[in-house]
Each structure stands twice: as C-alpha cells, then as structure tokens.
Amino acid sequence: MRALVMTAVEAEREAVLRGLNGDSRFEVSLAGVGPIAAAINTATMLASANYDLVVSAGIGGGFVGQAEVGSLVVASEIIAADLGVQTQEGFMSLDELGFGSTRVQVSSALAARLTAAMLTAGLPVHSGPVLTVSTATGTAAAASELATRVPGAAAEAMEGYGVAAAANGRGIPVLEIRAISNAVGPRDREAWRIGDALKALEAASSVIVEVLE
C-alpha cells in the first residue's frame, strides 16, 4: 500500500516527514495554500504515480468547544464550507442550489483506525467535520454562523476539499488530519501556536503508518 500526504507549506511537510521517520510507503508533497492550488497539485501527483490513500495534513483552526489549540482533528467529513451563495436569507450551499456537492466522504474505516491509533498513543484527538474555506474565518460572528450551519464542525483549514476532490476524482480513499494552531474566530495572530501544532502534526504522523497495516 502506498500513500500520498499533501501539506500546504514546507514546515508542515517537514513535520510530517519527521513523524514518518523514513517510511518509504509514504510520499509527502506540497499542495500550496488554498483549495484550488491543493486540487491542482494533488491531481498532478495522482497522475504521476499510483496511490492507495491520499491524506490532507497540516495545521488548522479549531472550533471553540470542539478542538482546543494543540489537539488533533481527524475529519469525519470534508466540507467546502464557503462554496455557495450569500442570500438575504443567509448562506445557500452548492448542494442546496442543485449545482453539485460541497462534501467529500472520508474513508470512515481508515479514519476510525487512525483515531484509535492516536488515542492509544495518548494524543488528544477529536473526530468531526473539517471545513475548507478560501477565506479564513476572522470574526466571532462568522465562526458562530459556520458552527451553526455545520453542526459538530471541529476544524477549519484551506486545502482539504481540494485534496479530497482530486482523490475522489480517481476513486482513491482520502483522510484529513489537522493539528490545531488557533481558535476559529476573531483574528489574533499573537495567540497562534504554530510550533505546538507542528509538534502535534509530527506526533500524528508517527502513528499514521498504522492505518496502512
């Protein structure tokens, strides 16, 4: 079994590689930031070699009350949360408009196995929908609106849906892992804990090998 892990930036890639500790069954490649770059770069990788699993991995924002800074989230579902139209009555998703789907299902068996492996390793892990946004949430009102619209939303990031759409297009199972660097809500760069999140991402990557066994 061979897996492709896509991270947005080099610091995330290096954290994943440290955790994987030279496991040759994994390739770790750069997605770029945002869903469009992520979809293009993942599709390019998938066209160049055969993979049995694709993983979107990186840091992300955690929804308050669902995933605290320093913890990990394994996606139960990957949702393009801002793909739709804003109306007088509120947001309407692509699904509601009848133009397609904003959701990609993860491999629930592999997600459950990964979550169990993280728990066994003593890592603080949550399971829940991970939202992909093109514009990071920066106000309490926007965070609250998203949490209401997607019950149980655990984390937010900017690449998962792009990576997942590319994998889905080839019928390859997909997972998303987010290490929480900040709370979803009012912009406060001073409060970001990127170093802690990268350490959590490295720890998560050291148990990800177990999903292939």
Ligand SMILES: O=C(O)c1cccc(C(=O)CC[C@H]2O[C@@H](n3cnc4c(=O)[nH]cnc43)[C@H](O)[C@@H]2O)c1
């Ligand atoms: O400068 C800011 O205030 C700011 C706010 C949110 C996100 C950014 C980024 O540069 C994010 C780039 C990168 O990190 C992931 N990420 C991490 N936390 C979040 C989040 O709360 N919402 C969305 N994305 C997040 C994302 O996947 C990107 O790869 C700057």
